[in-house]
Amino acid sequence: MDDSAELFDAIAHPMRIKILKILEHKPATFASLKRQxxxxxxxxxxxxxxxxxxxxxxxxxxxxxxxxxxQALASVSAVETWKASERLRLRxxxxxxxEVNVLMILTVATTCIAAFLVAxxxxxxxxxxxxxxxxxxxxxxxxxxxxVGLLFGKRWGxxxxxxxxxxxxxxxxxxxxxxxxLVIFRSIVxxxxxxxxIWIATSALFIVELGLMFVAARNPVKEFLGAQYxxxxxxxxxxxxxxxxxxxxxGIFSGIMYNFAPGDGRGGGAQLGILxxxxxxxxxxxxxxxxxxxLRKYTLGGVLIIVFSFFPTxxxxxxxxxxxxxxxxxxxxxxxxxxxxxxxxxxxxxxxTFASRPKTxx
Numbered sequence: 001m002d003d004s005a006e007l008f009d010a011i012a013h014p015m016r017i018k019i020l021k022i023l024e025h026k027p028a029t030f031a032s033l034k035r036q037x038x039x040x041x042x043x044x045x046x047x048x049x050x051x052x053x054x055x056x057x058x059x060x061x062x063x064x065x066x067x068x069x070x071q072a073l074a075s076v077s078a079v080e081t082w083k084a085s086e087r088l089r090l091r092x093x094x095x096x097x098x099e100v101n102v103l104m105i106l107t108v109a110t111t112c113i114a115a116f117l118v119a120x121x122x123x124x125x126x127x128x129x130x131x132x133x134x135x136x137x138x139x140x141x142x143x144x145x146x147x148v149g150l151l152f153g154k155r156w157g158x159x160x161x162x163x164x165x166x167x168x169x170x171x172x173x174x175x176x177x178x179x180x181x182l183v184i185f186r187s188i189v190x191x192x193x194x195x196x197x198i199w200i201a202t203s204a205l206f207i208v209e210l211g212l213m214f215v216a217a218r219n220p221v222k223e224f225l226g227a228q229y230x231x232x233x234x235x236x237x238x239x240x241x242x243x244x245x246x247x248x249x250x251g252i253f254s255g256i257m258y259n260f261a262p263g264d265g266r267g268g269g270a271q272l273g274i275l276x277x278x279x280x281x282x283x284x285x286x287x288x289x290x291x292x293x294x295l296r297k298y299t300l301g302g303v304l305i306i307v308f309s310f311f312p313t314x315x316x317x318x319x320x321x322x323x324x325x326x327x328x329x330x331x332x333x334x335x336x337x338x339x340x341x342x343x344x345x346x347x348x349x350x351x352x353t354f355a356s357r358p359k360t361x362x
Contacts, residue, residue, distance in 0.1 A: 244290030251283025
């Protein structure tokens, strides 16, 4: 059959496809075909046989497939297989719990808002907050990756959602504090105040991340993505994880305070201004370590906390920075207590985490 249109016309009717499938197994007579197809009219069957044309042949009253008929049937089978896989894919998507679909929508919203914030900051010469474009770029990338994982029902998609949400929520204090700083220190000229869209977007992103964390913690989501844990979170690990997160938050806050403190325009002095940036970075990394512990990755979380306590800035420098800033408005004992607490917190978190490791292999 040379004409493609004739081929498609020949196999366009479901009855003719049934005839080809019957003849695929063994030759059949006219009466046998009529019986197997449950047809009352011989004229109806004769019409379909004529339509099949060179796809079938007769020999001694037996209908059989030609080579063209076998190829046509293989094409029909390929199309049916594709349609079945598409139906399965659509059904699998439709069968996702409502919470999983909501989680995907919130993930898309996170990606869009984070990308918008990066664009606003990059094209705004007045807004200078340490690591803001980098963190929101990472957030957008992690959100896209987590969306892929959620679409395919992978557990790592859920993990990325939790990690990036915790990271952005911890970092949200940076622009919010800067906004507070602009309100308090009226000496800053109005041209340095960024677009209000940045604050609206930052607040919206924080709210979306809260929603992500809430939905990700729902049982239908964890069951569908296999994120349920058979072993309960140990109390020492719970305390250690939150202690690491709190320690990271203090590191972030001390870095912000140091950079935006009144000084030579860089805050804290030009010769050590980079220390504030490193404090922010160290704090963010400690938050990641704490979240890892809360996800029951005790060994990995403990190692991350120890490593991030020395990189990119030894945490005792963060403690000294914070205590120095406190000493500007308070007495020496409070200054010393704050330094000791900040210095000890990550190591206490790591110790509690390692003490929570089960004796058997995780």
